[in-house]
Amino acid sequence: MAELRNVLVVGAGTMGSQIALQTALGGAHEVYLVDASEEQLERAQDQNRKLVARAVEKGRCSAAAGESALEAISLGTDLDAAARSADLMIEAVYEDFAVKKEIFERADAAAPAPAILASNSSSIVISRLAAVTGRPDRCCNLHFFHPVTVMPLCEVVQGPQTSDETIATAMEFVRGIGRVPVHIRKEIHGFVVNRILVEAIEEALRLYEGGYAGFEDIDLAVRKGLNWPMGPFQLLDFSGIDVFLGVLDDRHRQGEGPEPSRVLRDKADRGELGRKTGKGFYDYSPAGKEEG
């Protein structure tokens, strides 16, 4: 099986910065973190320094291991130069096909022939990106969850042309950096976890809109009866009502789900987007009382 020594992470935002750190903490990789913005790279490095300091404080990693992980991450803005020595690229730029397509084209042109090109996209299936490369057998989705250093799962998604060897190598890589890989054998929009989550949230909204129970009671029932750490309405507020509405709209457009709930659309129109705006289903303002 190919050894993935040099890992290139493209996009140093919420996901890419932590994918780079988690990879470096694995202790077996040189990591190159690339972003179009120098400021974003500095922010990412600052955040990773804080995450490592906290992990050391809590005894989850030794100070020496933390320091060498940070040292193993090189920062830069030159994708083509970084791709030349990459064994694996993990793309984590904006969720925009045109932007991702350009990254795949450039990485394919610059990276050594055996290198694997992966995308962390939540909704763009790998066959669309593999199609712009000359190596569709060496492309796959590696879908990590936020926050990467806390959430163990990584969905490893096999496109129609992804080889079994690529999947085996990718699964081994994910295990090596201390995450849990799950092999998704056939690509499908939303993969596995988000498909199940969306169904559950849509049902919670139907029950609420139908007047069967209040949203606080639905949350309480799901927390106590299914052992979820948060109820569906708390999760909507946590992730952002606009973000979820985008997911449901997209699903509806693809003919895979119903018209999104009126309640969600009204909240989004009023700017009540959840925690980030201080109000969603619950009130997070200092004056308001957070329930649940």
Ligand SMILES: NC(=O)c1ccc[n+]([C@@H]2O[C@H](COP(=O)([O-])OP(=O)(O)OC[C@H]3O[C@@H](n4cnc5c(N)ncnc54)[C@H](O)[C@@H]3O)[C@@H](O)[C@H]2O)c1
């Ligand atoms: N945020 C989440 O909870 C989450 C979870 C799983 C998967 N994802 C997926 O991960 C990907 C990244 O999401 P995010 O939340 O980290 O986004 P983000 O907006 O936080 O970060 C994206 C980064 O990409 C950089 N970028 C944009 N164009 C670039 C280019 N051409 N070259 C280099 N860098 C470029 C931006 O400067 C930015 O720093 C998306 O595909 C998203 O679907 C996100």
